[in-house]
Amino acid sequence: MENSRANSQRRRSWAPSSMSRTLWSSNESPTRDFRSNDEQKGVNVQVVARCRPMSEEESRGKTSSMISCDEIKQQVVATQNTGSKQTDKVFVFDKVFGPNSKQIEVYNDVVAPAIAEVLEGYSWTIFAYGQTGTGKTYTMEGEGRKYKNGEFHENAGVIPRAMQQIFDVLERERADYSMKATFLELYNEEITDLLAPDEAKRPLVLMEDGKGAVFVRGLEEEVVCSVDEICAILDKGSSRKRTAETLVNKQSNRSHSIFTITVQIKEPTSPTDHESEMIRCGRLNLVDLAGSENVLRSGAREGRAREAGEINKSLLTLGRVINALADNSTHVPYRDSKLTRLLRDSLGGKTKTCIIATISPSVLCQEETLSTLDYAFRAKCIKNRPEVNHKLMKSTVIKDLYTQIDSLKQELRVSRQVNRGYGDQGDRHSSDALRKQLMELQELYVYQQQLTVDLKDKLLSTERELATARQSLFNLEDRCQQAEDVCRDKETVISNLISSGKELTKKTLELQSDLEGAALDASTLFAKIEHKTDLEETNRQNVENFYSQLVQQLQELDEGVSASATSQEQNWKAIQDDTRSFLTSKAKAIDELFKQIENLKELHASGINNLDGSAEELHQKSQLALSRLSSELSAHSSCIMDLVSKNASAADAINNGLKSNMNDLGSRLDAFVKQQKENHARSHHTSKSIFSSLVSFFKTLKIYTSKLTLIEEDSQTIAKQKLHAFTTKFEEFSAAEEKLLLEQMSELLANSSSRKKKMIQAAVDDMLESASSNGLKLNQEISEMQGLTVETEEKWNVFIQTTESNHVEDSGAVEAGKLALEDDLQCCMRELSELSKQQRLSEESLLDEIKANFDSEDSLIKNETAANEKIHTRFSSVVASFLEETDDATRNLTLSAEKDLRLDREASEKAELLSARCIVSAKQARDSHSGQAAEISRSARKCLVDDYLVDSSPSLGKRNMVLQSREEIESLISLETPKADNAVAI
Numbered sequence: 001m002e003n004s005r006a007n008s009q010r011r012r013s014w015a016p017s018s019m020s021r022t023l024w025s026s027n028e029s030p031t032r033d034f035r036s037n038d039e040q041k042g043v044n045v046q047v048v049a050r051c052r053p054m055s056e057e058e059s060r061g062k063t064s065s066m067i068s069c070d071e072i073k074q075q076v077v078a079t080q081n082t083g084s085k086q087t088d089k090v091f092v093f094d095k096v097f098g099p100n101s102k103q104i105e106v107y108n109d110v111v112a113p114a115i116a117e118v119l120e121g122y123s124w125t126i127f128a129y130g131q132t133g134t135g136k137t138y139t140m141e142g143e144g145r146k147y148k149n150g151e152f153h154e155n156a157g158v159i160p161r162a163m164q165q166i167f168d169v170l171e172r173e174r175a176d177y178s179m180k181a182t183f184l185e186l187y188n189e190e191i192t193d194l195l196a197p198d199e200a201k202r203p204l205v206l207m208e209d210g211k212g213a214v215f216v217r218g219l220e221e222e223v224v225c226s227v228d229e230i231c232a233i234l235d236k237g238s239s240r241k242r243t244a245e246t247l248v249n250k251q252s253n254r255s256h257s258i259f260t261i262t263v264q265i266k267e268p269t270s271p272t273d274h275e276s277e278m279i280r281c282g283r284l285n286l287v288d289l290a291g292s293e294n295v296l297r298s299g300a301r302e303g304r305a306r307e308a309g310e311i312n313k314s315l316l317t318l319g320r321v322i323n324a325l326a327d328n329s330t331h332v333p334y335r336d337s338k339l340t341r342l343l344r345d346s347l348g349g350k351t352k353t354c355i356i357a358t359i360s361p362s363v364l365c366q367e368e369t370l371s372t373l374d375y376a377f378r379a380k381c382i383k384n385r386p387e388v389n390h391k392l393m394k395s396t397v398i399k400d401l402y403t404q405i406d407s408l409k410q411e412l413r414v415s416r417q418v419n420r421g422y423g424d425q426g427d428r429h430s431s432d433a434l435r436k437q438l439m440e441l442q443e444l445y446v447y448q449q450q451l452t453v454d455l456k457d458k459l460l461s462t463e464r465e466l467a468t469a470r471q472s473l474f475n476l477e478d479r480c481q482q483a484e485d486v487c488r489d490k491e492t493v494i495s496n497l498i499s500s501g502k503e504l505t506k507k508t509l510e511l512q513s514d515l516e517g518a519a520l521d522a523s524t525l526f527a528k529i530e531h532k533t534d535l536e537e538t539n540r541q542n543v544e545n546f547y548s549q550l551v552q553q554l555q556e557l558d559e560g561v562s563a564s565a566t567s568q569e570q571n572w573k574a575i576q577d578d579t580r581s582f583l584t585s586k587a588k589a590i591d592e593l594f595k596q597i598e599n600l601k602e603l604h605a606s607g608i609n610n611l612d613g614s615a616e617e618l619h620q621k622s623q624l625a626l627s628r629l630s631s632e633l634s635a636h637s638s639c640i641m642d643l644v645s646k647n648a649s650a651a652d653a654i655n656n657g658l659k660s661n662m663n664d665l666g667s668r669l670d671a672f673v674k675q676q677k678e679n680h681a682r683s684h685h686t687s688k689s690i691f692s693s694l695v696s697f698f699k700t701l702k703i704y705t706s707k708l709t710l711i712e713e714d715s716q717t718i719a720k721q722k723l724h725a726f727t728t729k730f731e732e733f734s735a736a737e738e739k740l741l742l743e744q745m746s747e748l749l750a751n752s753s754s755r756k757k758k759m760i761q762a763a764v765d766d767m768l769e770s771a772s773s774n775g776l777k778l779n780q781e782i783s784e785m786q787g788l789t790v791e792t793e794e795k796w797n798v799f800i801q802t803t804e805s806n807h808v809e810d811s812g813a814v815e816a817g818k819l820a821l822e823d824d825l826q827c828c829m830r831e832l833s834e835l836s837k838q839q840r841l842s843e844e845s846l847l848d849e850i851k852a853n854f855d856s857e858d859s860l861i862k863n864e865t866a867a868n869e870k871i872h873t874r875f876s877s878v879v880a881s882f883l884e885e886t887d888d889a890t891r892n893l894t895l896s897a898e899k900d901l902r903l904d905r906e907a908s909e910k911a912e913l914l915s916a917r918c919i920v921s922a923k924q925a926r927d928s929h930s931g932q933a934a935e936i937s938r939s940a941r942k943c944l945v946d947d948y949l950v951d952s953s954p955s956l957g958k959r960n961m962v963l964q965s966r967e968e969i970e971s972l973i974s975l976e977t978p979k980a981d982n983a984v985a986i
């Protein structure tokens with residue numbers, strides 16, 4: 001214990017006194033020969049992801065998880081559910097810690113290697129970034145400290161463990177070192193010292209030195225000698241952090257905090273060489289950021305919501321810095337927030353950096369988790385160029401310290417003098433007051449300068465924001481215009497499609513009606529054919545009737561003949577039989593005809609069936625094509641409607657976003673302008689009041705001076721007058737005395753009088769001398785004062801002139817900045833127009849594609865139409881051939897029927913004639929004699945047969961049949977002739 005105290009005292013013997021500033025950017029290193037490869041090439045920011053386990057509430061509510069961590073492949077898979085779709089997003093990091101990871105694992109894998117490098121003299125920043133309640137503070141500080149046996153609680157975070165490692169290494173190496181710690185908080189863009197006593201707690205100013213390094217003026221650096229001391233500091237600072245309970249975290253940090261450890265280690269050299277001793281200086285910044293939060297879900301209201309807004313604003317700037325660095329942008333908006341100004345060296349600077357992105361597995365935090373992962377993933381691309389900083393010679397450090405001591409001494413002297421000055425008396429009062437006022441003025445001037453710088457910064461950042469907002473506005477307007485154009489185009493395309501679809505439907509309907517007409521025609525044709533068949537039937541019946549009548553007449557004839565000539569009965573019977581056979585053959589022929597008609601009917605029916613089939617096929621095909629077309633049309637129209645609605649909704653969203661952005665920007669701008677106006681008015685007012693007070697002061701000073709001069713002149717004249725009066729009085733008195741004592745002491749008195757005169761002269765001279773010296777002194781003081789006043793006046797005039805010129809310069813710079821911004825804006829506009837051209841080109845290509853699609857659809861429709869036409873022509877040819885066939889058949893039928901009818905008529909006429917002849921011959925036979933009758937009958941029979949042979953042979957079959965019957969008849973006749981002859985003979 002003693003030993004360690006001695007050590008620490010020894011350590012502190014060369015340690016610099018507590019400096020009033022902490023640098024966040026490493027200064028130029030005087031010795032650069034130990035640069036490693038990293039320093040030349042640059043190293044990427046390390047990014048690790050840590051997913052916390054489900055909280056008790058989440059487990060109770062059975063919230064599902066959307067995160068899976070693969071600690072082998074080092075990847076985080078985020079599953080997104082959008083409607084019925086499930087998509088996986090994979091993020092690969094340098095290291096991934098799942099929900100079951102332990103604090104010690106995170107420390108060993110991520111922080112321990114960094115600590116080793118800090119002890120080599122590097123600067124390291126480790127910061128936790130993530131949504132509120134995801135475990136940033138848990139990871140950085142943890143819960144629970146050390147056990148009595150020196151072991152850490154398993155939930156202890158990386159900060160206490162890192163401190164332990166640093167002290168362990170330094171003690172093990174018996175190094176000569178000194179260590180300092182600072183702990184600051186950034187709340188609502190205000191920096192406060194978490195280690196300063198409460199009474200000294202005030203906002204600290206972030207400043208830049210000439211080399212661009214950032215430091216916090218007045219931040220306390222506490223020298224620490226043990227882990228316990230650091231833990232105490234950590235506890236003290238943490239308890240002062242601004243926290244509040246939100247819906248997602250019981251103790252949510254409402255501010256960003258940065259805990260910094262600076263360690264200076266003396267490098268071992270030979271014991272005699274004190275001059276060239278080297279000192280390594282490593283720095284470790286451990287940053288616990290406030291959580292990004294969804295104001296609605298965190299339940300932040302009013303003040304808290306504003307707070308959350310500020311937090312989100314600074315994190316947004318951090319995100320923009322990360323994006324700009326990842327994109328290798330030339331402009332990185334570090335200056336837009338104090339957080340990014342503080343972390344400037346850690347993002348793209350000389351400090352090595354590790355980001356621990358903390359996420360929640362809950363599906364309820366999907367949006368924030370994806371945003372954190374996106375930012376962390378982008379941050380991987382940032383390159384830092386680390387340098388071993390502050391490797392200084394001991395002599396340089398000592399020199400530096402001496403300079404500091406000198407400046408401190410000087411400051412002390414001045415303050416003592418000032419203090420003492422208050423105790424001085426007399427005429428120094430006014431000059432002290434003047435000095436005090438001048439100092440106050442100086443302070444005021446410095447404060448105003450700072451205010452101007454801050455205002456300038458704000459103005460610049462606002463102008464930048466304005467420019468980006470304008471740019472995004474232009475972008476959005478352009479996109480909106482494009483979207484509207486696309487919508488319009490698509491609307492025309494849709495209307496064209498719909499009209500073409502209607503046309504198509506009309507045509508299809510026409511085709512259908514044509515088809516139906518054709519089917520109707522076919523059915524009428526069929527009906528006609530049936531009607532024809534009916535006609536045929538009636539014809540047949542007529543013929544049958546006629547034959548039956550004929551048979552009847554023949555029978556009657558027979559009867560008549562039988563009545564006159566019974567001998568002829570047999571012949572008549574034969575004739576009757578012949579006639580019957582003829583009739584049966586005729587009936588057979590008619591049957592044949594009917595069969596043919598039946599066949600024809602069947603042919604017609606099959607033709608009609610074929611026609612029906614092809615019509616059906618055609619109908620089905622056209623229906624199919626129609627349905628396909630209509631489905632395609634509906635798909636197209638739905639697609640286009642979707643696209644249109646999507647575009648419209650996107651345009652709406654963009655418009656809304658734009659409007660809200662514009663509103664936000666407008667209100668912010670208004671607020672800023674108002675604030676700036678107020679600031680200007682305030683500063684103007686202050687300057688005015690200072691000026692007026694100064695002028696009044698100078699006026700009173702002048703009055704006092706003139707009064708003093710008057711008083712002095714008055715006192716001089718009074719003194720002179722008094723002296724003169726005294727001299728004359730004395731002279732008179734002396735003369736009287738002289739007169740009185742002249743006689744008594746003539747000689748003695750003369751001597752005494754001369755002695756007295758001398759004495760009085762000397763006294764007068766002395767008085768005059770002192771009075772003139774007093775006057776001179778007074779004059780001198782007055783002239784000094786006047787000189788001082790004139791000097792101050794001149795200084796004040798110079799100050800006012802410089803302020804005015806500065807103001808003019810600033811305005812000029814602002815104007816120039818504005819012009820440059822406008823140039824940039826125009827440049828952006830040009831780029832934008834280029835972009836819009838590209839977009840238009842892509843739109844045109846899209847349109848071409850759509851056209852091509854429509855062309856293909858056109859060709860499809862054409863094909864369909866061609867197929868329809870083909871079918872139509874086929875159908876018409878089928879119909880025509882069918883009609884032709886039907887016409888032919890009908891014609892043939894009609895012809896044959898007409899012929900039959902004619903023949904029948906002729907036959908009936910001939911039969912009548914024959915019957916008449918028969919009757920006549922029968923009469924003749926009956927009247928005259930049988931020979932003649934036989935002859936007549938033979939000739940009649942022959943005539944009949946011949947007539948039948950000629951008339952009733954429309955076809956070969958029939959002819960053969962008739963021929964056969966003729967032969968039979970002839971044979972019959974030949975058989976009958978002898979009988980008849982016999983009969984005649986008889």
Ligand SMILES: Nc1ncnc2c1ncn2[C@@H]1O[C@H](COP(=O)(O)OP(=O)(O)OP(=O)(O)O)[C@@H](O)[C@H]1O
Pocket residue numbers: 051052053099130131132133134135136137138139143249251252253254289290291292358
């Ligand atoms: N990896 C982890 N394992 C176990 N518990 C955890 C883990 N990470 C976080 N927690 C728990 O989650 C709660 C919230 O954690 P913490 O306060 O560290 O979040 P935070 O990100 O710092 O939030 P905020 O930004 O609001 O300050 C704590 O109760 C903590 O114990």
